[in-house]
Amino acid sequence: xxxxxxxxxxxxxxxxxxxxxxxxxxxxxxxxxxxxxxxxxxxxxxxxxxxxxxxxxxxxxxxxxxxxxxxxxxxxxxxxxxxxxxxxxxxxxxxxxxxxxxxxxxxxxxxxxxxxxxxxxxxxxxxxxxxxxxxxxxxxxxxxxxxxxxxxxxxxxxxxxxxxxxxxxxxxxxxxxxxxxxxxxxxxxxxxxxxxxxxxxxxxxxxxxxxxxxxxxxxxxxxxxxxxxxxxxxxxxxxxxxxxxxxxxxxxxxxxxxx
Numbered sequence: 001x002x003x004x005x006x007x008x009x010x011x012x013x014x015x016x017x018x019x020x021x022x023x024x025x026x027x028x029x030x031x032x033x034x035x036x037x038x039x040x041x042x043x044x045x046x047x048x049x050x051x052x053x054x055x056x057x058x059x060x061x062x063x064x065x066x067x068x069x070x071x072x073x074x075x076x077x078x079x080x081x082x083x084x085x086x087x088x089x090x091x092x093x094x095x096x097x098x099x100x101x102x103x104x105x106x107x108x109x110x111x112x113x114x115x116x117x118x119x120x121x122x123x124x125x126x127x128x129x130x131x132x133x134x135x136x137x138x139x140x141x142x143x144x145x146x147x148x149x150x151x152x153x154x155x156x157x158x159x160x161x162x163x164x165x166x167x168x169x170x171x172x173x174x175x176x177x178x179x180x181x182x183x184x185x186x187x188x189x190x191x192x193x194x195x196x197x198x199x200x201x202x203x204x205x206x207x208x209x210x211x212x213x214x215x216x217x218x219x220x221x222x223x224x225x226x227x228x229x230x231x232x233x234x235x236x237x238x239x240x241x242x243x244x245x246x247x248x249x250x251x252x253x254x255x256x257x258x259x
Contacts, residue, residue, distance in 0.1 A: 044075070053146075066216045087128070092132065225248060
């Protein structure tokens with residue numbers, strides 16, 4: 001057999017052998033990565049936009065500490081854009097808060113207007129609250145309104161605060177964390193726990209703790225009762241428990257559950 005015919009025979013024999021052989025099994029395909037599903041272990045990200053009522057004693061940081069000390073609850077990570085005495089209009093014109101909203105990947109954005117906005121400038125509170133709400137919605141976050149408290153010597157002011165933030169909520173669909181109502185309840189039942197700073201306007205450590213406990217219950221829909229948190233080293237265990245209980249009672253149903 002010539003070399004050419006010998007080569008052809010080898011090829012034909014190989015083809016016959018391949019035809020009768022079992023095909024090699026395919027390598028298993030890797031499942032596709034799941035996209036767009038939040039990590040359940042990731043902390044809840046919250047941005048606070050406000051003024052000295054928010055940064056006095058660092059309410060956002062206290063909220064983080066309460067979350068860290070609450071068994072089985074989610075972690076919370078916060079950031080704050082706050083300047084003394086600022087209104088939502090000033091924050092809007094400054095643009096830093098807006099840039100943070102657009103680039104920060106937050107689930108919740110808390111808006112706290114000037115303490116007298118609901119009394120003296122309600123229309124501007126609503127106008128700039130609506131502007132912020134649109135930006136927050138575009139960023140995929142939820143607007144939360146920080147209902148502030150009445151001045152110590154003006155308890156009747158709470159009704160204006162309630163109505164003002166309620167009107168803003170009605171215009172935007174935002175949810176309200178009723179910190180002011182938690183203060184009123186605490187003051188009525190436990191006047192020995194001093195919520196105001198000496199100026200009768202800003203929060204004491206207890207006032208800030210109560211606000212943080214209210215935000216914790218609103219955002220997580222859990223009670224912080226039992227959280228082993230030192231409360232600035234100035235609050236005793238009984239005071240902390242009272243503030244945790246009131247924060248949960250007034251706010252645990254403030255924010256609707258996720259859809």
